[in-house]
Amino acid sequence: xxxxxxxxxxxxxxxxxxxxxxxxxxxxxxxxxxxxxxxxxxxxxxxxxxxxxxxxxxxxxxxxxxxxxxxxxxxxxxxxxxxxxxxxxxxxxxxxxxxxxxxxxxxxxxxxxxxxxxxxxxxxxxxxxxxxxxxxxxxxxxxxxxxxxxxxxxxxxxxxxxxxxxxxxxxxxxxxxxxxxxxxxxxxxxxxxxxxxxxxxxxxxxxxxxxxxxxxxxxxxxxxxxxxxxxxxxxxxxxxxxxxxxxxxxxxxxxxxxxxxxx
Numbered sequence: 315x316x317x318x319x320x321x322x323x324x325x326x327x328x329x330x331x332x333x334x335x336x337x338x339x340x341x342x343x344x345x346x347x348x349x350x351x352x353x354x355x356x357x358x359x360x361x362x363x364x365x366x367x368x369x370x371x372x373x374x375x376x377x378x379x380x381x382x383x384x385x386x387x388x389x390x391x392x393x394x395x396x397x398x399x400x401x402x403x404x405x406x407x408x409x410x411x412x413x414x415x416x417x418x419x420x421x422x423x424x425x426x427x428x429x430x431x432x433x434x435x436x437x438x439x440x441x442x443x444x445x446x447x448x449x450x451x452x453x454x455x456x457x458x459x460x461x462x463x464x465x466x467x468x469x470x471x472x473x474x475x476x477x478x479x480x481x482x483x484x485x486x487x488x489x490x491x492x493x494x495x496x497x498x499x500x501x502x503x504x505x506x507x508x509x510x511x512x513x514x515x516x517x518x519x520x521x522x523x524x525x526x527x528x529x530x531x532x533x534x535x536x537x538x539x540x541x542x543x544x545x546x547x548x549x550x551x552x553x554x555x556x557x558x559x560x561x562x563x564x565x566x567x568x569x570x571x572x573x574x575x576x577x
Contacts, residue, residue, distance in 0.1 A: 316340050316341050316342060317341050317342070317390040317391055317547070318341070318342040318344070318387070318388065318389045318390050318391070319336055319341050319342070319343050319344070319389065319390065319391040319392075319393060319546065320343075320344040320346065320383070320387060320389045320391070320392050320393070320430075321333045321336075321343065321344070321345055321346065321393040321395055322346050322372055322374055322392075322393070322394055322395050322396035322423075322426065323346075323347075323348075323395040323396030323397060323446075324345035324346055324347060324356065324369075324395070325347040325348065325352035325353075325355065325356060326352075326496065326497065327496035327497065327498055327535060328395060328446060328491065328494075328496060328535055328538055328539045328542055329345070329393070329395040329396070329446075330345070330356065330359075331535060331536060331539035332393065332395070332539045332542045332543050332546075333345040333367060334359075334360065334363065334365050334367075335539060335540070335543050336543055336546070336547075337360070337365045337366060337367040338365060339543075339547075342367075342368070343367040343368065344367070344368045344369075344370055344387055344389070345360075345367050345368070345369050345370075346369075346370050346371065346372035346383070346396075347369065347370075347371060347372070348371075348372070348373045348374075348396070349371070349373070350371060353369050353370070353371055356369045357369050370383065370386075372396075372426075374396050374418055374422025374423060374425070374426055375417045375418055375421075375422050377425065380422075380425055380426050380429060381429075383426070383429075384426075384429035384430065384433065388433065388437070389430060389441070390439075390441060390442070391441070391442045391443070391444065391546050391547075392426070392427060392430050392441075392442070392443045392444070393444045393446070393542065393546055394423045394426060394427060394443060394444065394445045394446065395446040395542070396418060396422065396423070397418060397419045397446065397448075397498075398414065398415055398418045398419065399415070399458060399461045399498060399499070399501065399502030399505065400412070400414065400415050400460065400461065400502065400505045401457055401458045401461065401502045401503055401505050401506040402457060402458075402460075402505070402506045402509070402510055403457055403510075403515070403517040403521065404459040404460050405517070406510075406515050406516070406517055407460055408509055411460070411505070411509075412460040412463075415460060415461055415464045416464050416467070419461075419464035419465065419467075419468060420464050420467045420468055420471070423445065423468060423471075424468075424471055427443050427445075427475070430443065431443070431475070431479065431484060434482065434484055435482050435484075440483040440484065440485070441484045441485070442484070442485040442486070442487070442546065442549075443472075443475070443484070443485075443486050443487075444486075444487045444488070444489060444542065444545055444546050445468055445471075445472050445486075445487070445488045445489070446488075446489050446491070446542065447465045447468050447469055447472070447488045447489065447490050448461075448462070448465040448490055448491060449490050449491065449492050449493075449556060449561050449565055450462035450465045450466075451465030451466050451468060451469040451488070451490060452466075452469065452490060452556070452565045452569065453565050453568045453569065454466075457506070457521065457522065457525075458502060461502065468488075469488060472486050472487075472488050472553075473486075473553075476553055485549070485551075486553065487545050487546075487551050487552065487553055487554075487555060488553065488554050488555065489538070489541055489542050489545055489555045489557070490554065490555060490556040490557070490561075490565075491538045491557060492533065492538075492556070492557065492558055492560070492561035493528070493529075493531075493532050493533060493561075494532055494533045494534070494535040494538050495532035495533065495534065495535060496535045499529055499532065500529055503522075503525050503529065506522070533558065537557065537558070538557055541555055541557045
């Protein structure tokens, strides 16, 4: 049965791929982008590929945008995918960058979800919300700790929503990508060097020596988009969906080791 599905952060990466794939499957997709030029690109690409979908503007930090979207659309599924990454040593990272991450990754996603939850309940209809979080929502990666903190926050929010909304037949799930080649991780690393200066900051430049190697073997994002699509459409999906399996196993090992870690 065809569903109406709204996706945030659909201008690139997992969001765009999932939006196009869901539209190809016959679902009514509202693909949202932060700014108008991204909308134009999405419309053009969809037309070139013969894909029918609705494209709209949604900056999740803009309450006017959010209110407009809530008023305009009745949906069955929300895929809350918009996110940003600002990297750097958290002991020195400027707080303005950390606040901006929380505005997008946490408060924007929550405000959007709250409005659709209210509509689901008012309309007495089941609904589903899928949050794209991160493997960084389950462990803390050095030098992107603030980003991981924002994703930890969304994991907790999602878990709270799952429990609290169960009586209303509203399903909640998270999708936790490992390291995929969407450009997102590369931009997060690049963001460090927009403010970090080894002549001023006490963190040595050598701290970032392994970064290039860690980004050299990123995975094909199509497989993660497939997971997001499957989770969104599966009425009995797992709550937490880490991909790939190697990343899931690694996270579970780290979580077990955390109980015996020393300060």
